[in-house]
Amino acid sequence: xxxxxxxxxxxxxxxxxxxxxxxxxxxxxxxxxxxxxxxxxxxxxxxxxxxxxxxxxxxxxxxxxxxxxxxxxxxxxxxxxxxxxxxxxxxxxxxxxxxxxxxxxxxxxxxxxxxxxxxxxxxxxxxxxxxxxxxxxxxxxxxxxxxxxxxxxxxxxxxxxxxxxxxxxxxxxxxxxxxxxxxxxxxxxxxxxxxxxxxxxxxxxxxxxxxxxxxxxxxxxxxxxxxxxxxxxxxxxxxxxxxxxxxxxxxxxxxxxxxxxxxxxxxxxxxxxxxxxxxxxxxxxxxxxxxxxxxxxxxxxxxxxxxxxxxxxxxxxxxxxxxxxxxxxxxxxxxxxxxxxxxxxxxxxxxxxxxxxxxxxxxxxxxxxxxxxxxxxxxxxxxxxxxxxxxxxxxxxxxxxxxxxxxxxxxxxxxxxxxxxxxxxxxxxxxxxxxxxxxxxxxxxxxxxxxxxxxxxxxxxxxxxxxxxxxxxxxxxxxxxxxxxxxxxxxxxxxxxxxxxxxxxxxxxxxxxxxxxxxxxxxxxxxxxxxxxxxxxxxxxxxxxxxxxxxxxxxxxxxxxxxxxxxxxxxxxxxxxxxxxxxxxxx
Amino acid sequence: xxxxxxxxxxxxxxxxxxxxxxxxxxxxxxxxxxxxxxxxxxxxxxxxxxxxxxxxxxxxxxxxxxxxxxxxxxxxxxxxxxxxxxxxxxxxxxxxxxxxxxxxxxxxxxxxxxxxxxxxxxxxxxxxxxxxxxxxxxxxxxxxxxxxxxxxxxxxxxxxxxxxxxxxxxxxxxxxxxxxxxxx
Numbered sequence: 001x002x003x004x005x006x007x008x009x010x011x012x013x014x015x016x017x018x019x020x021x022x023x024x025x026x027x028x029x030x031x032x033x034x035x036x037x038x039x040x041x042x043x044x045x046x047x048x049x050x051x052x053x054x055x056x057x058x059x060x061x062x063x064x065x066x067x068x069x070x071x072x073x074x075x076x077x078x079x080x081x082x083x084x085x086x087x088x089x090x091x092x093x094x095x096x097x098x099x100x101x102x103x104x105x106x107x108x109x110x111x112x113x114x115x116x117x118x119x120x121x122x123x124x125x126x127x128x129x130x131x132x133x134x135x136x137x138x139x140x141x142x143x144x145x146x147x148x149x150x151x152x153x154x155x156x157x158x159x160x161x162x163x164x165x166x167x168x169x170x171x172x173x174x175x176x177x178x179x180x181x182x183x184x185x186x187x188x189x190x191x192x193x194x195x196x197x198x199x200x201x202x203x204x205x206x207x208x209x210x211x212x213x214x215x216x217x218x219x220x221x222x223x224x225x226x227x228x229x230x231x232x233x234x235x236x237x238x239x240x241x242x243x244x245x246x247x248x249x250x251x252x253x254x255x256x257x258x259x260x261x262x263x264x265x266x267x268x269x270x271x272x273x274x275x276x277x278x279x280x281x282x283x284x285x286x287x288x289x290x291x292x293x294x295x296x297x298x299x300x301x302x303x304x305x306x307x308x309x310x311x312x313x314x315x316x317x318x319x320x321x322x323x324x325x326x327x328x329x330x331x332x333x334x335x336x337x338x339x340x341x342x343x344x345x346x347x348x349x350x351x352x353x354x355x356x357x358x359x360x361x362x363x364x365x366x367x368x369x370x371x372x373x374x375x376x377x378x379x380x381x382x383x384x385x386x387x388x389x390x391x392x393x394x395x396x397x398x399x400x401x402x403x404x405x406x407x408x409x410x411x412x413x414x415x416x417x418x419x420x421x422x423x424x425x426x427x428x429x430x431x432x433x434x435x436x437x438x439x440x441x442x443x444x445x446x447x448x449x450x451x452x453x454x455x456x457x458x459x460x461x462x463x464x465x466x467x468x469x470x471x472x473x474x475x476x477x478x479x480x481x482x483x484x485x486x487x488x489x490x491x492x493x494x495x496x497x498x499x500x501x502x503x504x505x506x507x508x509x510x511x512x513x514x515x516x517x518x519x520x521x522x523x524x525x526x527x528x529x530x531x532x533x534x535x536x537x538x539x540x541x542x543x544x545x546x547x548x549x550x551x552x553x554x555x556x557x558x559x560x561x562x563x564x565x566x567x568x569x570x571x572x573x574x575x576x577x578x579x580x581x582x583x584x585x586x587x
Numbered sequence: 588x589x590x591x592x593x594x595x596x597x598x599x600x601x602x603x604x605x606x607x608x609x610x611x612x613x614x615x616x617x618x619x620x621x622x623x624x625x626x627x628x629x630x631x632x633x634x635x636x637x638x639x640x641x642x643x644x645x646x647x648x649x650x651x652x653x654x655x656x657x658x659x660x661x662x663x664x665x666x667x668x669x670x671x672x673x674x675x676x677x678x679x680x681x682x683x684x685x686x687x688x689x690x691x692x693x694x695x696x697x698x699x700x701x702x703x704x705x706x707x708x709x710x711x712x713x714x715x716x717x718x719x720x721x722x723x724x725x726x727x728x729x730x731x732x733x734x735x736x737x738x739x740x741x742x743x744x745x746x747x748x749x750x751x752x753x754x755x756x757x758x759x760x761x762x763x764x765x766x767x768x769x770x771x
Contacts, residue, residue, distance in 0.1 A: 541633065541644065543616045543760045553623025557616060559631035560644050560672040572623065586616070586633060 004062065004069035008034070008084065017084060027065060028058035034075060040082050048074040153178035157217045157227035164193075165234045165262070166207040172199040172229055174217035183220035188213055192233065207233040209262060237262035241301045241311040247318050248277075248287040256283040256313060258301035265305025273298045276317065291319045325390045326351035328398030336403040337374040337384075345370040347388035347398055356391035363404070378406040380436040406434035412471045412481035415509075416534050419457040420488045428453040428483060430471040437475035444469050445507075445582065446487070457487045464489045466507045466535070468582055470547070480548060482509055482580045484534050508535035508581040514571035519555060522567045522581070533578070539565045541586040551575050610685055611766040612636045613645055613668070618690075620698075620757030621654040621662045628652075630666060635763065645680065645768075646670040651748075654755050662701075664756040665748040668766070683767040687749075690759030698759045701751035 008017040017038075021030055031045055047056040049065065050072040056065040067073070075082060156175045164170050172195070176182045186195045192213050193203045201215060211233040218226040238261045246254050256279075260266040270279045276297050279285045285299055295317045302310040329348045337343055347357040347370065359366045362385040366372040372386060384402040410432045417426055430453065432438040442449045446467035447458040455469060465487040473479040484507045512530015514520060521528040525536030541564055546552055552575075556568035567581065613632040628649040634640040647668035655662045671680045687703045688694045696702050749756050 541616070543614075545618060545760050549618060549620070549623055553625070554617050554619070554628065555625070556629040557631045559616070559629065559646050560677070561629070561646055561670070570623075570625070 004067065004071075006062075006067065007070070007072040008075055009072055021062065023063040023067070023069075024061045026059065026061050027056045030062060031058060031075075038082065038084060043077045045075060045077045045082075048076070050074050151178050153219060153222045153225050155184075155217055155219050155225045155227040157215075157229050159229060161230045161232070163232045163234060164201065164203040166203050166236050167205045169200055169202040170231065172201060172215060172217070174199060174227065176219050176221070176225075179219065179221045181219075181221035185218045185220055185223075187216045187218065189216070201231065203231075203233055207235055209233075209235045235262035237303070237306055237309055239268065239301055239303050239309045239311040241299065241313045244313045245316075246313065247316045248285070249318050249320065250287055250291045251289050252287045254285045254287075254315060256285060256299055256301070258283060258311065260303050260305070260309070263303060263305045263309075265303070267304040268301040269304055271300045271302065273300065277315075285315060287315070287317055291317045294318055324351045325349055325393035325396040328357060328388050328390050328396050330386060330388050330398040330400040333400050334402075335400065336405055337372075338405045338407050339374055339376050339378045341374040343372050343402075345372055345386055345388070345400055349390050349392065349396070352390075352392045354390075354392035357388040357398075358391065360387045360389070361385070362387075364402075372402070374402070374404055378404045378434070380406050380434065382406070408432065408434040408473055408476040408479045410440065410471060410473050410479050410481045412469065412483045414483060416484045416486075418486040418488060421460060424457045426455045426457075426485065428455055428469055428471070430481060432473055432475065432479075435473070435475035437473075439474035440471040440481075441474060442469070442471055444485075447485075455485065457485065460487060460489060462489050463504050466505055468507045468580055470580075478548065478550065480578075482507075482547075482578055484509055505582070505584040506535050506538060508537065508583070509533035510579045510581070511577075513576040514552075514574070516571060516573040518571045520552070520569040520571065520579075522569070524565055535581070537565055537567060537581075538583065538585055539563065542583040543586060544581055544583040547580040547582070548577070551577055552579055610636075611640065611768040613764050613766060615690075615758055615760055615762045615764075616644075618698075618757065618759045618762075619649060619664070619666065620755055621652045621664045622755045622757065624649045624652045624664075626650055626652055630668075632668065632764070634671075640671070640673060644672045646672070655753065661750050661752050662754065662756045663748070663750045664758075668768075671768070680768050684764055685767055686765040687758070688763040688765075690762045697749060697751075698757045698762065699751075699753060699755060701749065701753050701756055703749055 003020045004023045005018050005020045008019060019034070019037075021033070027047060031047065034040070035042065035045060046058075048054070049056060049067055051068075052066060052071075054065070056062070056067065056073075154177045156177070158173050158175075159170075162170045162172075172186075174184045174186075176184070184197075184199070186197070186199065188195060188201075190213065192207065192211065193201060195201045195215060199217070213231040213233060215229045215231060216226050217229075240259045240261075242257050242259070243254075248254055256270070258268040258270075260268060268283075270281060270283050272279050272285065274297065276295065277286050277288045279299060283299075283301065285297075297315045297317060298312050299315060300310055300312045327350045329350065331346050331348070332343075335343055345359070345366070347355070347359075349355045349357060359368055359370055361372055363382070364373055364375045364384050366386060370388075372384075374384065382404040384404055386400040386402065388398045390396040410430060413429050413431075414426070419426060428442070428449070430438075430440045432440065440453075442451060442453050442455075444455055444467050446465060447456050449455040449469060453471070455467075458465060458467065467485040467487060469483040469485060471481045471483075508522065508525075510520070510522065510527055510530055510532050512520070512527070514529065519528070520530065522532065522537060524539070525532050537558060542558055544558065544567070546554060546569065550572070552569045552571055554567070555570045556562065556566065558564040558567055569579065612635040614635055616631045616633060619628070619630055626649055630647045630649060632645050632647070634643040634645060645668045647666055647670075649664075649666045651663055651665035653661075653663045667681070669679055669681065671678045686694060687697065689696055689698045691698065
């Protein structure tokens with residue numbers, strides 16, 4: 001049982017005695033020690049606990065009387081307090097008792113009995129006090145350091161390293177110690193995939209094999225505290241084949257390539273199904289030497305590292321294609337030919353190398369070389385169709401159209417007559433072939449001629465006159481026919497012409513064929529080619545005109561140098577015509 | 588003798604030109620055109636006037652005959668007269684055209700309606716005059732030099748040239764040309 005210290009207060013002088021005593025000390029023993037210590041006279045001294053107002057039972061201990069340390073006790077005998085010896089503690093005077101008595105007066109009757117000797121001030125050992133304080137300080141600092149060390153903030157992240165396949169996820173756990181705020185901030189570097197607040201990492205759907213990602217958990221309360229974990233990404237194991245589709249003809253080789261991702265073993269094993277053709281270890285497929293019908297072959301590449309992974313391609317085996325004739329073109333596609341005209345046609349067969357064709361013509365003749373000859377007789381508006389039929393595909397033909405142009409030919413009847421004094425008119429008729437338009441325009445160099453071809457001779461003169469009658473085709477004005485009319489003089493000359501001049505004018509009709517640029521020489525009535533139908537050069541100075549001048553030109557006119565007897569004409573182009581040379585003598 | 592005859596004709600020609608101030612009018616006896624004639628073709632004309640040569644004939648040659656192509660361009664016809672038949676003899680001449688009358692009697696145009704435009708080459712004329720004067724002086728002294736110069740000038744202007752921006756140029760028979768004819 002520990003000691004308790006009690007206060008015994010003197011009412012008179014306010015002096016107070018503090019007494020330490022065991023709590024299990026009986027009150028009667030405690031009184032005995034007080035009487036002895038305070039040198040009080042013997043008597044019936046009693047103690048009152050001023051804290052509880054109870055008188056202490058002397059037969060039991062202080063603790064049994066519920067006296068606690070610090071309680072103030074009043075010592076008195078029959079209500080009279082003894083005069084206590086001076087105490088080292090000055091206390092204010094005690095208030096008077098209820099009965100009105102001064103407590104200090106009461107203490108005069110009590111003998112002074114010091115319990116303990118007072119402690120003197122010079123007895124305090126200051127070095128000891130200061131040393132103690134230093135020790136206490138050091139110990140405090142140590143205690144504070146240990147406290148801080150024991151309460152430091154730490155972040156722990158687990159697992160520290162993990163491998164994740166693209167598209168998969170991984171769970172991380174972060175623990176914060178030393179701080180009641182356990183909030184975590186997650187981050188990724190590089191930002192591949194994402195991580196939730198609960199620490200679940202989700203890898204991207206695609207990733208490069210071996211790609212590294214660092215995941216960091218940082219304390220929200222102390223951003224300087226963090227922990228890292230490493231993620232190694234793996235691509236999804238995959239096998240691909242290129243090309244995925246192909247066609248092959250007999251014996252054709254096709255090179256396939258395979259790519260393995262997400263596996264360290266990139267080797268593949270090649271196979272085909274069905275076993276048509278063969279495939280080498282490096283993926284080169286060879287089609288069979290003959291193919292009769294289209295059929296597929298599956299080419300498969302299987303990962304050797306992971307036989308569960310494979311990829312396939314399809315090869316369509318194609319039999320040899322039959323030549324397909326798309327069209328036949330004939331050139332020229334359109335032409336125009338006159339009778340007996342010739343032209344060479346050519347055919348191009350598209351879609352095949354077989355260019356052979358069979359030629360045919362609806363009219364005229366065509367050789368298998370493509371040389372066409374128009375018919376000798378052509379009706380106006382007639383056409384011919386040239387057909388080239390492909391030998392490779394007789395269903396394919398090409399055609400060309402030919403406009404057959406009838407040669408306009410005009411004839412006049414009669415071609416030469418003599419009109420006398422009694423016979424002044426002559427009806428001329430014309431016939432036009434090669435055109436549906438048989439109309440002609442009549443003209444005469446003398447006299448008159450009606451649109452229907454009725455010619456009336458000019459008045460007779462002393463000399464004979466020659467009149468040229470011309471019929472010009474309305475369908476082709478370049479086509480003309482001529483007739484010669486001799487109008488007898490009033491007095492017919494019977495004598496033989498003896499001199500260069502027997503007529504004032506004349507008409508020479510020549511007929512024949514000339515090539516382009518060919519010359520025609522007329523000497524008198526003789527022609528170098530063709531024939532003079534009528535008339536002759538008079539051998540005297542003449543003025544002359546040639547018709548048709550668009551077909552022939554005068555290379556050399558009659559003149560003094562050739563005795564007025566020679567006329568040289570030159571054809572402008574190939575022609576078959578009648579040329580009219582009208583002359584008039586110069587007197 | 589031939590030389591004297593030439594000199595006589597030259598004197599006659601110069602006298603005619605100087606005394607009467609008449610030109611030679613000649614008539615074509617056959618048609619010519621760029622469409623049918625070629626260089627080298629021979630042509631004939633008859634002298635209508637002056638009276639001294641009326642009825643005589645002159646002959647010439649086509650020098651250039653070019654028809655415009657179908658896409659356009661110019662037609663060109665050039666010819667000249669180089670022989671005069673007079674008194675049963677042929678005399679070389681040169682003539683400078685002054686005007687044309689077509690076969691329909693219309694002056695200044697050809698039968699196609701192309702306007703005739705005289706084209707002279709005076710540089711050639713001066714050179715020709717110099718050469719002619721030298722030749723005349725060598726033959727006949729000072730007088731010969733004068734005649735030679737005149738002949739030389741004429742000799743340099745002998746071409747009858749017609750150009751036109753037309754499909755063709757044509758002169759029908761009996762077209763007339765007015766010429767200044769000199770003996771060569």
